Amino acid sequence: MxxxxxxxxxxxxxxxxxxxxxxxxxxxxxxAGYKKEHSLPVLDVKRERDKxxxxxxxxxEELQExxxxxxxxxxxxxxxxxxxxxxxxxxxxxxxxSAIENxxxxxxxxxxxxxxGVEGAYSQIACDKLFKYPNIMYFSSFESVFTAIxxxxxxxxxxxxxxxxxxxxxxVYDLMMSRKFSIVRSxxxxxxxxxxxxxxxxxxxxxxxxSHQQAISQCAAFLQTLKGVKIIPCENTxxxxxxxxxxxxxxxxxxxxxxxCKLYGLSCxxxxxxxxxxxxxxxxxxxxxxxxxxxxxxxxxxxxxxNKRGSLYMLLSRLYALGINLNKLESRPIPxxxxxxxxxxxxxxxxxxxxxxxxMSELGDICQEYNYLGSYREVL
Numbered sequence: 001m002x003x004x005x006x007x008x009x010x011x012x013x014x015x016x017x018x019x020x021x022x023x024x025x026x027x028x029x030x031x032a033g034y035k036k037e038h039s040l041p042v043l044d045v046k047r048e049r050d051k052x053x054x055x056x057x058x059x060x061e062e063l064q065e066x067x068x069x070x071x072x073x074x075x076x077x078x079x080x081x082x083x084x085x086x087x088x089x090x091x092x093x094x095x096x097x098s099a100i101e102n103x104x105x106x107x108x109x110x111x112x113x114x115x116x117g118v119e120g121a122y123s124q125i126a127c128d129k130l131f132k133y134p135n136i137m138y139f140s141s142f143e144s145v146f147t148a149i150x151x152x153x154x155x156x157x158x159x160x161x162x163x164x165x166x167x168x169x170x171x172v173y174d175l176m177m178s179r180k181f182s183i184v185r186s187x188x189x190x191x192x193x194x195x196x197x198x199x200x201x202x203x204x205x206x207x208x209x210x211s212h213q214q215a216i217s218q219c220a221a222f223l224q225t226l227k228g229v230k231i232i233p234c235e236n237t238x239x240x241x242x243x244x245x246x247x248x249x250x251x252x253x254x255x256x257x258x259x260x261c262k263l264y265g266l267s268c269x270x271x272x273x274x275x276x277x278x279x280x281x282x283x284x285x286x287x288x289x290x291x292x293x294x295x296x297x298x299x300x301x302x303x304x305x306x307n308k309r310g311s312l313y314m315l316l317s318r319l320y321a322l323g324i325n326l327n328k329l330e331s332r333p334i335p336x337x338x339x340x341x342x343x344x345x346x347x348x349x350x351x352x353x354x355x356x357x358x359x360m361s362e363l364g365d366i367c368q369e370y371n372y373l374g375s376y377r378e379v380l
Contacts, residue, residue, distance in 0.1 A: 024074075025081055032082035042082045043365055048075050072310060073317050080321055083362055084354075090361045092372055099290040100351065107185065107293050109133055113285075114145040114154040117236035120260040124238070126189045126283035127158040130379065140235065142171055146179050149288050156184070157286045163191070164280045166214045173332050176286075176302070177342060182374035183300055184293065185285040193219050193274045196241060196266040197253040203269050208232055210240040211255035214281075219255055222273040241266060285376075292375050296351040298327070300373035303363070304334070304342045312343065315366050319347070322355040342369075351375040 035042060052071055059067040109132035115123040118138050127134050137154055139145050145157040162168045175181075193215050197206065206229055213233040216223065223231055234240050241260035244252055253269065254260075261268050305311040319326055328346035349356045356375075363370045 021074075025078065028078045028081055029085045032085040035082070036086045042079050042086065051075075072314065076314055076317050077321050079365070080318060080358070080362065083365075084358055090364060092363065093357055093361045095290065096292065096351070096357070096360060096372075096375070099292045103291045103293055105294055111135065111156050112137065112154040114139055114148040114157040116140070116142050116145050116159060118238045118242050120241060120257065120263045121236050121238035122189060122191060122257065122281060123158050123160065123283065125257070125259065126160075126187050126281075129187055129189065130158065130185060130283075130285055142169075142175055146175050146181065146286075149181070149286065150179070155287065158283050159286065160214075160281050161186070161284045162282050163214055163218065164278065164282075165274075165276050166217045168330060169214070170332070172284075173330075173344065174335060176373060177332065177371065178335065180371075181286045181288060182290045183284045183376050184287045184291045184374060185376050185379065186282060186298070187285075187379040188280045188282050191215075191218070191274065191279045191281050192257065192272050193237070193255045193279075194258055194261060194268050195222075195253055195270040195273055196256050196261050196264075197244065197269055198247075198250055199265070199267040201250050201253065201267065201269070205251050206253045206269075207251040209253050209255060210234050210243060212237045212240070215255045218274045218276075218279055221275045222270075238263075282378075290374060292351055293377065295377045296375040297348065298378055299345075299347045299349060299351065299356065299375045301345040301347070301363075302332075302342050302371040302373060303345065303367040304340070304369040305366075306368050307340070318359065318362070318366060322359055324349045324355055324359060 032042065034040075052068060052075075055071050056064050056067050111131055111134060113127050113131060113134045114137050115121060115127055116139055117123055121138075124136060127136055137148065139148055142159055145159055148154045149157050159172050160169045161172055193211075195203070195209070203226075206226070208230045209223070209226070210232050211219075211234065215237050216231055216233060223229070234243070237254070237256040238260050240254040241256040241264050244254045245264035245266055254266075255273065258268065258271075260266065303315070305315065316326070325348040326345065327348050328344070330344045331341045332344060334340045334342050360372070363372075
């Protein structure tokens, strides 16, 4: 036998498998109608467990793991198909449909927006790109931004979520997990850090440099060239620039934007000192209310899965079965819950697609807990 003969045998078996799989799914669809008629749940945990044990026991030992994987995926596909046949909805899908219907068709040009830092912060730059006429209120911390929206001082907030080189802003992830807020839009802002100081200061004069921790980490290579200079983190790059401008010292500097250089009357000692030129920070616009504007094709979720083998795989296989692209997956420890983690998902899927609505209706079956963070469009 040569390779062609083996392939012909495999093709013949595949023809049988496709026929049998189609028959199985058709029967599963008929079963869904029966379950709907008799108000029975789609998921029967005992039946699946017993069935999985049965097929594994019938398989040669060296193939049992593969069999378990194959049938676990088949069960996922069968449940997904049954839910589609039943047309299952949920409180979440009703909430999403209501938000789509009641959200204005145009993103607002004017709004009261909370930002962390002071004038010149990258959050303000992102805010000006998102809103045509924003009324910006500045707060000292990300938590204060969330509180300002919660208490009704501002309608929206703009906060950084992740940076292309320094990674995620963990404190914002934690706040999104602990507070019930929705993402209504996102934007990527190119970040260029510059070494700024008071006019007349030379690089050789500098003894201390102030900036946000993320900016410091993004400029690590440059900072290593400055021997004997103390690096001091602070809450915001613009706050650092303001502090340097108001200080009577001529031996301190900051890593900040050129906007801050102009705004606070500083001198640029060296431009673009970040390690990578393609340095972008992704900002999200958050709201207390769920708003879904036209063109929303991204969705963010936080989920907690059962702590057992294959639970994450089962969710990923459901996304694959529905043809939904996973753009980001990140795990985060759950505050005050030892050794438990949640998973953050960014999905690329139009909010109007039936596959998206089906996934949203099935989240309660797949996850122990979940938090729908919103569907939105990303501005480039």
